[in-house]
Structures are given as structure tokens and as C-alpha cells.
Amino acid sequence: MTKRLPLILTLIAALTTGTLAGTLLNHPHPSFWAQLRYGASASDGEYLFDSLADIVPGAPDSGAFKAAAALVQGTVVDIEPGIAYASDDGESGSRVVAYDSQDAAMRYASLVVRVDKILAGRLGQGYTDGRIRIQVEQPATTTLAELQQSIGTAGTGLMFVHNLAERQQLLGRPVTDPAQLTYAQSVHTPIGEGLFIEESAGSPVLAPLMDGPRAAQLLGYTYVSDDGESEPTPTPACDDLDPCYTPTSKPSATATSVPAGDTEPAGTTPPSLTALRSTLLAAACTEQTATDPSSC
Amino acid sequence: MRMSALALVFAIVAALSAGLTAATPALANTFGFFVYHPTWCCPKTDNRDVYWNGSTLTSNMITAADYGMANLDYQTDLRIGGYDSTAGTHTDLVMFDAHYVDYWGKDWDGSSTGVNITGATKCVRVLAQIGGEYTCDRAELRFDLADMTTTTIRKKTACHEIGHAIGLGHTNLTSCMKQGTSTTQTYSSHDRSHINGQW
Numbered sequence: 210m211t212k213r214l215p216l217i218l219t220l221i222a223a224l225t226t227g228t229l230a231g232t233l234l235n236h237p238h239p240s241f242w243a244q245l246r247y248g249a250s251a252s253d254g255e256y257l258f259d260s261l262a263d264i265v266p267g268a269p270d271s272g273a274f275k276a277a278a279a280l281v282q283g284t285v286v287d288i289e290p291g292i293a294y295a296s297d298d299g300e301s302g303s304r305v306v307a308y309d310s311q312d313a314a315m316r317y318a319s320l321v322v323r324v325d326k327i328l329a330g331r332l333g334q335g336y337t338d339g340r341i342r343i344q345v346e347q348p349a350t351t352t353l354a355e356l357q358q359s360i361g362t363a364g365t366g367l368m369f370v371h372n373l374a375e376r377q378q379l380l381g382r383p384v385t386d387p388a389q390l391t392y393a394q395s396v397h398t399p400i401g402e403g404l405f406i407e408e409s410a411g412s413p414v415l416a417p418l419m420d421g422p423r424a425a426q427l428l429g430y431t432y433v434s435d436d437g438e439s440e441p442t443p444t445p446a447c448d449d450l451d452p453c454y455t456p457t458s459k460p461s462a463t464a465t466s467v468p469a470g471d472t473e474p475a476g477t478t479p480p481s482l483t484a485l486r487s488t489l490l491a492a493a494c495t496e497q498t499a500t501d502p503s504s505c
Numbered sequence: 506m507r508m509s510a511l512a513l514v515f516a517i518v519a520a521l522s523a524g525l526t527a528a529t530p531a532l533a534n535t536f537g538f539f540v541y542h543p544t545w546c547c548p549k550t551d552n553r554d555v556y557w558n559g560s561t562l563t564s565n566m567i568t569a570a571d572y573g574m575a576n577l578d579y580q581t582d583l584r585i586g587g588y589d590s591t592a593g594t595h596t597d598l599v600m601f602d603a604h605y606v607d608y609w610g611k612d613w614d615g616s617s618t619g620v621n622i623t624g625a626t627k628c629v630r631v632l633a634q635i636g637g638e639y640t641c642d643r644a645e646l647r648f649d650l651a652d653m654t655t656t657t658i659r660k661k662t663a664c665h666e667i668g669h670a671i672g673l674g675h676t677n678l679t680s681c682m683k684q685g686t687s688t689t690q691t692y693s694s695h696d697r698s699h700i701n702g703q704w
Contacts, residue, residue: 250609250626250627251547252622252626253623253665253684254621256685257619264619273614275617314645315609315627349631350631377607382607398612400617400619401619420675420684422677
């Protein structure tokens with residue numbers, strides 16, 4: 210038995226090494242967006258609009274939802290610490306803590322985006338040196354250092370944004386706390402979860418802030434679930450067992466898929482950034498907010 | 506000696522092969538969080554006995570939370586470990602409710618995101634496991650009282666957020682994990698198989 214002990218130990222070590230080697234060989238390090246889009250907070254709720262045309266600058270309000278101030282094409286060049294909140298039982302506000310504080314329960318990083326072109330609307334405060342900072346939740350399952358290391362995979366995209374301080378003012382909820390005001394003036398918030406990213410040239414767009422079915426609904430393709438099974442885009446399914454309801458007086462969008470523009474039969478692949486850009490520019494032309502009217 | 510060496514070489518080759526095979530992603534799912542094959546949601550709870558606290562919930566909401574926890578215990582192999590009258594170090598789920606406006610920097614009424622949030626869950630203490638999995642040691646569940654207008658909505662939302670807290674993602678099946686326009690207050694067999702496959 211004693212003679213076999215080294216063999217048994219070697220076998221255990223080999224199994225461990227083999228498993229780790231297998232893991233590393235089969236799973237390259239996740240991309241920037243794979244790290245950022247998953248593992249964040251999760252919620253339940255009602256969608257308030259049902260078409261990308263509703264986000265375009267100049268679009269009329271859709272219930273409580275208000276359109277973006279600007280649509281930009283930009284390239285993600287860096288990610289920085291933004292703001293962090295602690296947990297408490299507060300009602301309207303939550304305590305701001307240092308970004309690296311152990312008390313931080315919710316962290317928002319700032320994507321540093323080089324603005325390649327303002328396609329529609331206008332950028333206000335926080336647009337300096339040709340760059341804006343966009344507020345995104347940092348999942349607890351990744352670190353800023355890991356995100357920075359993978360910034361080369363962040364790619365380029367179309368982004369619906371609004372300066373946070375100006376947005377809050379527009380909504381009648383101005384930021385008054387001096388520390389939070391400074392932050393709010395420096396960042397843009399994504400509007401309508403509308404970040405559409407092309408990780409590499411010609412690849413289908415990602416919508417990292419939306420969950421899969423929602424992205425499919427807005428971009429006009431058939432969602433394939435994480436289980437690998439094709440699911441129809443959400444449609445109202447109301448019966449005695451599962452009746453439709455509206456939880457508040459806030460208007461809700463219909464769940465019908467209304468892709469902006471494309472009337473081709475839905476496939477399972479999102480559009481390219483080029484195709485999406487054309488669609489969104491057409492919508493901006495309709496709203497007369499395109500920055501280059503000659504392209505309309 | 507020669508036999509031992511041969512056995513050793515065989516063991517190493519077999520182990521390496523096993524490792525390569527074992528690390529191939531299993532069927533993707535919407536339960537738990539694995540860094541090399543991430544899904545939208547969420548780190549799964551880190552233990553089978555789930556302790557919870559809702560000491561600041563309004564009376565209607567604590568009734569719904571009680572229902573949600575009892576349903577979890579009844580429908581799945583997870584168990585209510587106990588109710589903690591104050592949240593302690595071993596409390597897994599802590600629930601709050603309020604009329605939220607911009608709590609945690611979130612856009613609760615959806616005027617900017619386009620999603621009117623009725624309830625939200627965040628794992629505030631994640632644990633990294635060997636092999637790239639993350640589990641959740643403490644999740645916070647928050648319910649927006651502006652939307653918690655009926656018993657049905659409260660129970661559905663409690664079931665939904667508890668589902669996120671223990672690791673379930675959204676679904677299009679008939680389940681409380683269906684987002685938005687659903688009043689189903691229980692988990693689907695698919696949800697249960699995810700949970701019971703782990704516990």
C-alpha cells in the first residue's frame with residue numbers, strides 16, 4: 210500500500226492538472242463585453258417602448274420614457290472607476306462610497322469612448338477632447354483591471370446617450386448633492402439600454418445592456434436562448450392561467466416585435482453595425498435630428 | 506517498477522484526456538454563473554439551506570416574501586434554513602421595499618432605460634470558486650412599492666426575485682421567471698430541474 214501511495218498521489222495531481230489544462234485550453238479569457246454584460250444585477254419589469262425609433266433623438270415620449278439626446282458612433286478606448294453605492298434601507302437615495310470600498314454594493318464604471326461621429330442630436334456637458342464617458346454597471350464577477358486588460362476586444366459601436374446631469378434635470382429630478390453633481394456632469398447615461406457594439410469588423414452587433422429576447426425584439430431577429438433552443442420573440446400570451454396585466458399606471462409597451470426598418474423575415478443573427486447605422490440614420494432623418502441632413 | 510511507470514504514464518494521459526473532455530462546456534443554461542461560459546444571470550446561492558431576512562418590509566410585502574420562500578422550499582430541493590430577525594453574517598437573502606426613484610443609481614421608473622423596474626436583485630457578496638464558477642453568499646432583493654399594487658403582482662415578483670437570488674435567469678416559459686407580463690407565481694419544471702440538479 211505504501212508503495213502505491215506515490216502513484217495515487219501522482220494520479221490525483223495528474224487529474225487536477227489535466228482538468229485545469231482542459232479548462233484553460235477550452236475557454237480563452239472572456240472578451241470585454243462578455244465580462245461586462247453578465248453577472249450584473251437582475252430585475253423584473255415592464256418595457257416602456259417597443260421600437261428603436263423611440264430612442265432616436267427627437268422621437269416623441271413613449272409614456273414615461275424619453276428619447277436620447279444624441280446618437281453617436283464611437284470606439285471604446287478605456288474604462289475607469291465611476292461611482293459606487295453602499296447598501297442601506299434608504300428610500301430614494303443611497304450612500305455614495307469610495308469606488309474600491311468594501312462597503313460598495315453597486316459599482317458603475319465609466320466607459321471612455323472616443324466619439325468618431327455624432328450621428329443625431331447633440332452632446333452636452335461631459336463631451337471633452339472628443340470623448341465621452343458612459344456609465345455602465347460593473348458586475349461583481351469581474352474587476353476593473355480585468356476589464357482594462359481586455360479593452361482591445363471592446364470594439365466600436367452605436368450609442369444612444371444623454372449627459373446624466375442634464376437627463377436628471379429633464380426628468381424633473383435634478384442632482385443636488387455636490388459630489389454626485391460633479392460625477393453626473395461628467396458622464397453620459399445609456400438611453401433605452403441602447404449600446405450596439407461591433408466587436409470586430411463585420412461581426413453581428415451585440416446589445417450588451419439588454420437581455421437576449423429584448424435585443425432580438427428590437428433588432429428584429431429570432432432569439433436563440435442560452436439553452437440553444439430557438440424561441441419566438443415575445444408576443445402577448447394571455448389566458449386564464451397567465452393573464453396579461455399592467456402593474457402600474459405607467460404605460461407599457463406592447464411586446465410585439467417592431468424592428469426599426471427591416472421587413473425581411475427574421476433570422477437568428479443580429480444585423481451588422483453598418484445595416485443598423487442605416488436604419489437608425491433613417492429614423493433620425495424622420496425626426497429631423499440627423500447631424501448631416503444631406504445624408505437623408 | 507516498469508509496471509508502475511507504465512501505469513503512471515497511462516494515468517497522466519487518461520487524466521489529461523479527461524480534463525480536456527470535462528472542460529468542454531456543458532449545455533448552457535440560465536442557472537448559476539460560470540466565468541468561461543457566462544449567462545445573463547446570476548451566481549447561484551452558495552448553500553442548500555437558505556436563510557433570509559425581511560425585517561423592514563411592509564406587511565403586504567412580507568406576506569408575499571413569506572409565500573415566495575415557502576414556494577421555493579416546497580417546489581425545489583432548496584430549503585428555508587430559517588428566518589433571521591436581523592440580517593447576520595450567514596443571512597443569504599435580505600429583502601427591502603420602498604418607493605424607489607434612483608436608488609443605487611438605477612432608473613426605477615424606466616424613463617431613461619425604457620424598463621420600469623418592479624423588483625431588482627443584486628448579489629452583494631460573491632464568492633469565486635475553483636474552475637471559474639461564482640456563487641452568491643448574500644443577495645439583496647428590492648421591490649418597488651409603486652408597482653406592488655396587488656397580491657398577485659407581489660407574489661409573482663417575490664418568486665421572480667428569489668429566483669434570481671438563488672441563480673435563475675429569465676425564461677419565456679410559463680414561470681414566475683418570465684419577465685414583465687406574467688402573473689405565474691411558481692417555478693417551471695425547467696427551473697426546478699436547474700435547481701434540483703445542483704442540490
